[in-house]
Amino acid sequence: MNRRKLIAKTPLHVTILVFAAIWIIPTLGLLITSFRDPTNIAGTGWWTVFPKLFSGGQYSLENYIGVLSGQSLGQSFLNSLIISVPATAISTFIASFAAFGFAWMRFNGRKVLFMLVVGLMVIPLQMTFIPVLPIYKKLQLAGTFPGIWLAHTAYGLPLTTYLVHNFMAGIPKDLFDSASIDGASPFMTFWRIVIPISVPALASVFIFQFLWIWNDLLVALIYLSARPNVAPLTLSIANLVTNRGQDWELLTAAAFVSMALPLVVFFSLQRYFVRGILAGSVKG
């Protein structure tokens, strides 16, 4: 890269660095604090560990053990998993079928139905609580895992269907013609061709949906009625803030427990974000 280019790009780099710093510095503070003694936390700031960053003795896992067992965040972590994974899987699964139908199958009322589904995105979630909750009570779904899976799936589907649809609609038509001459039924075309091609889109939708559900407090609060045995991390941490608001060591550790899984999910699915998976199929 020549000098002029370097200079031209400097403002961009500076901006990126500033934004990264704004996010990373507090996160780092949180991380360091979560490993320190309560007395140290009260006495000195987290940045004071830097001069002797790697010397032992100043860190411990006490806080984590404390939140996971003492505050039963371990159970909440499990609950969060039990809620997020199936809810995400179900909505991605249904969305991929629906998106294929809307994008590539011919049936009456296709456009109207699709507009209806997309239109549902503008309805605020909160509006639905009042009519839906009584039904949940009647069906005894309130406070159960299937109940919250259903709720998250329903709330997530409009957006996920829309996103997956947009991707699938971009698949070249000739591939479908080719498949139909090869003798593939619509289901085979979907399963053997459309799904494999759509992996990057499905992966990103999966991540979005997963993060949204993992971080959700409102839907859990309403549909799980704050019952501790089914409460996800978000609910438990919210309770922790109310009950133990002074105990920073617990709050920071709890925050990191809740962040750990999204990070793992993100990094492990990141390789699916390869661009140009359609390369070579049809001429550019």
Add this chain to the structure above:
Amino acid sequence: MAEVTLENVTKRFGDFTAVKELTMEIEDGKFTVLVGPSGCGKTTTLRMVAGLEEITEGDIKIGERVVNRVPPKDRDIAMVFQNYALYPHMDVFNNMAFGLKLRKTPKAQIRERVHEAADLLGITDKLKSKPRELSGGQRQRVAVGRAIVRNPKVFLFDEPLSNLDAKLRVQMRTELEQLHHKLQTTTIYVTHDQVEAMTLGDRIAVMKDGVVQQYAPPQETYDHPNNQFVAGFIGSPAMNLLPAQAASENGRTVLSSAGFRIALPEARSKQTLPSSVVLGVRPEDLDGPAPDAEGTITLTVSVTEQLGHSLLVYGNLDETQIVASLDPHRRVEIDSTIHLTVNLDTLHVFDPESQETLL
């Protein structure tokens, strides 16, 4: 293998007629080329034969069977698309095997057929590659391979060579020719390239605005075009079309205009022509031997192009540009005046109204 018959096939998209009352019989094992300018309905015709497009009116038969309502997979055809349409996530082997797998062909047989086809096309070492790792020519071969492994009754090609560079196009063209010679499968081939049409086709159908203008062996479309459109479309450089007056003098038809006066031989003067006609002369028919007062066109040269095997000479006659293809060793200066001798046996005369061939 089977013959393909189209009877009065019409395709309408809303109010727009893309293909109009097309009737055509393609003999078993023959190579038929659909050729015509962009938008004339070639692809639409092919897709109707494939079953990818519904037929508005008429019948399509493959063999003895009317296939109007038969889905593509049951027509026993294979199609090669203009842009290849390979499955991007499958390797070459699976791209070729996909159709066979869906038809529940035994595994051993699939392997055998795919390898046979790959051998024939010279892509055996690419069987494990994904389409994105292949060059344009290799992708094209995979697309053809995918068609031949199924051993279908009919091959359909939609401009399969149009994405290749000039040299590769010529190479693939000869390969397709050899392939057809070997397999003898009934083939319908769409192109807008008249050289491809001439070289590949047993018969070519020249289309314009959804109507077949002429369906004949290539040489016949060149020698005896049905109308002015076919005359202008087949042959390169295109036929010169010159407005002229026709009159009869001493039993010979005389065609004249400001720049020329051509008297036809008696043998070609039997027919009475309307007074105003269009004269059609191919560039290569302007290179007769000695100047002859009965059939010369006098031209002031504006541009010359040396092609090695011929010399193209351009000039204007009134408003019309004329191109002549001459002996490459002849010396022609720009701005000089030359006399072109018209081949009186091969010139054509068209009706300016109906565009039909009169002579």
